[in-house]
Amino acid sequence: METVVATMRGLHENSQKECLKNSVLLLGVTAAVFGVLQQQAERPGVEIPTTGKSEA
DSSP states (O other): OHHHHHHHHHHHHHHHHHHHHHHHHHHHHHHHHHHHHHHHHHSTTOOOOOSSOOOO
């Protein structure tokens, strides 16, 4: 029984580490995409494509 408890505890700790790693990775990707969009917005004459319909 102690082995089962130790194994479950180990799996739980590993899943927490994986979750944290994935969260940090997602945050990094989000920051990178935001940085690219911000650079495009600062350049005159460069339009950022959108999926919404234009009212023009």
